[in-house]
Amino acid sequence: MTRLSDTRFSTLDLAPIRDDGDAAQALRNSLALAQHVERLGFERFWVAEHHNMDGIASSATAVLIGYLAGGTSRIRVGSGGVMLPNHAPLVIAEQFGTLAALYPGRIDLGLGRAPGADQFTARALRRDRLGSADDFPQDVEELEFLLGPRQDGQRVIAMPGVGSQVPIWLLGSSLFSAQLAAAKGLPYAFASHFAPRYVHEAIRLYRENFKPSAVLDKPYVMLGVPLLAADTDERAEYLATSVYQRILALIRGQSLVMRPPVESMKALWLPHEQEAVGSFLGMAVIGSPEKVRARLEVLLEQTGADELIFTCDFYDPEDRHRSFEIAAGLR
Template identity: 55%
Template sequence: MADKKLSDIKLSVLDLVPIRTGKSIHDSFQHSLELARHVEQLGYTRYWLAEHHNMPGIASSATVVLIGYIAGGTSTLRVGSGGIMLPNHAPLVVAEQFGTLESLYPGRIDLGLGRAPGTDQVTAYALRRDLQGNVEDFPNNVAELKQYLSADNSTAKVRAIPGEGLDIPIWILGSSTFGAQLAGMMGLPYAFASHFAPAALHAALQVYRESFRPSEQLQEPYAMACVNVVAADTDAEAEHLATSLYQSFLNVIQGKALPMQPPVESMKGRWSLQEEYAVKQMLRYSFVGSKKSVQEELQAFVDETQVDELMISTGIFDPAKRLHSYTLLSEISELAGAKV
């Protein structure tokens, strides 16, 4: 496998639509659209939104609605889900929703699918009214969804209209080898959630590539990894900005439901040694620093993984500094050379 340079790697955005302390959810949506327009101008490939529920710091629960909002406010950027948590939805409804999006914004919609609920068990019950099922449900539901979107479903008793026969790329998302094997066997692109669950990254990529079977959608394996990047003009400033990201993950570990917090001078006294270790393990693939520092670390990551695309999550409190981080990253990667 030939070595890849950052200029060979397409860059994309994962937006969790953070709700900032002291700011409204309306502000969150406006800042997301501003970011989408910004990265579109910089040449980023896609802009994904993630389905989360019952989280006071994340405003992307109505993921499909937000995909329409972002796609409607941009013109060339691919917009999609990172992902739709399929256990929460009937496959037919997902097919209809994404068929509608693809009909409104032809050639610009991605459908990323995950098998986790994207929330806690109590909220999952509120979403589904039923937690019956087993590990086989996800592959079966993906297959059902693919069938609704296929052109040869036109003679079936149940049809997705709109949706049927449309070219909507399906991605499998995951943080373990389960989704990797499924994506490989189905011949679908695979996205790994290394921005918060890094442990199985290398094993999952290996399983995906080894199990890959060509399909109508994809002839060769295509892997994307999601990582955290906090870039600033200096290493010191980036480390300061990253304390918002650290606090968000610390809140998860401590079971605190809080909006996104502004950066602090130091994390000392805010976490124990055990909590610091746990946060930094979850954030293993987080690249924090100046352009030079981030470039070196990201290139090392690409060398290790040989991924085809990087999806970037940037947990920065100040919207203007978040925009600047994505600008610096585009300069690092020489995006003009990575466009297709």
Template identity: 55%
Template sequence: MIPFSVLDLSPIVAGDSATQALQNSLDLAQHAEKLGFNRYWLAEHHNMPGIASAATSVVIGYVAGGTNTIRVGSGGIMLPNHSPLVIAEQFGTLESLYPGRIDLGLGRAPGSDQLTSRALRREETNVDSFPQDVLELLNYFQPDDDTNQFVQAIPGIGLTIPVWILGSSLYGAQLAAVLGLPYAFASHFSPAQLMRALEVYRSRFKPSPYLQEPYAMVAANVVAADTDKEAQRLFTSVQQQFLHIRRGKARQMQPPVDDIRQYWPDFELAGIEQVLSFSVVGSPDTVRQRLAEIIDQTKANELIISAPIFDHQARKRSIAIAAQARDALTAQTSIAAVV
């Protein structure tokens, strides 16, 4: 059975603060560690009222410092917003503080609008330089004897920090394959090209010093509760979140509603249904069945779940149900292997 991991955007819910959101992230990470999740990744977004993880490297340090064994990383760092040297130094520092526990996932999108992106870098973001920036970043982690470069990342040089390529299109799949790096697909909000991207990544993969065989991680929203009805109700918070973004009015995560169709027209909801189609919403039985289908469909090496839920305790309950599903599927696999 494959490992399960957690993706967190440190949601700031209506009426609450970034302080509470970050404290909740640490609490959720500690909960995930106890439940046996493999990784806890945090995502970089900017100018978003409902997301507290903009300073992603700082939050990673906070979470890693409050946990003991779970891997902590970025899902991802939006590299066009930063110089590769700065990211190499930040993650070199994190790896030096928490050795063997840090992951560096890299994305090509700015994670914001163009005006915000310019404010971050004081220049126009050039996503076309992403492959060169990735190569430069990888080079900063090489031993000095292998590079002989004048500019060095300290800390960073000579450290083993797994670098992942993240994406929601064929572009990232091709780059990860050519560089021989692990690949994570953002199917939790952009599932349209998932299967094609996985095929491209696996078929074009070239072994590298980083990885000998392709390793693909697939993302899914998991909103689980004791009943299907309650899970569907909890799911309305993330539906509202995406609807507000589409209207250009991003805001803090809103509380769930009993019937979302009373608040939003069908034509808007139809567009959101496609965006969020890679979501597992339901009771423990429903979640177990749907996760089994996703694993069978994608042949993923790892599954990373996002739990976009308004209430923190309900969020913890949701990933606990996901862990139960993982354990049940593992037991089924073990029985089948014996038989």
């Protein structure tokens, strides 16, 4: 059984925008959180690409990574992830090659195959690009080539990028990327922080089919986990209502700006909406330090994950900081 003391802890941030704030404040909060978890000894700090969402400020992912890496000194910084169908592989190779040149040994490139946006936004992002999620395996291969050593006669190079060997991770919420990561011998991150349904089957497929590669000799699994920790169970449940409201807004197609916690959700959702939010947060760890420890130990026993990457969308940045302090204190 994997023990908490042997498990790497990391952070996934969406740079959430509060109802009383703006994108600039959200980005400053993201940097403050990265600095905080760096001091706590976390392994990495990732940000995710989302578009056309008024409550998320991490759309220009590579730009934000540069800001975060520049404001920290040790922690690895990367994408969780870049939605590759939205971009030409050469552009991503140049962006992350530049980041790797500026912050050597600290940049990760996590890749997803979903657009991270609705169909209208996806069309606006790509314009005349003909690619789609179906091209993901070929796009990953092209990106690996562009970040690898320069070949004789290579006509297109990423500069910076060529020879950088920026570590690539495959991200997924279904089974497709698990199988691709296994075939390519790449580390795999499962998005159980919002889609826990296939987590066990995806991990099994990945481990059973893993082929050692030049970058990884055995499977490496990271799990996304919503971390909603506070000093008491009651406090954690109260703060978690901000998260419930945000997911409810996502389900309803409403504004995703962060809203303050409320004493009760009863008047805010219908029974089927409560059930949908609960399903979304099926892997959430909510409660006091004791409850969080017990939940994480069960999660590790069930999955054998090598690393946990936590999300925490509490309304107040200080409550977010405290949540990560509680997690760090469990190891």
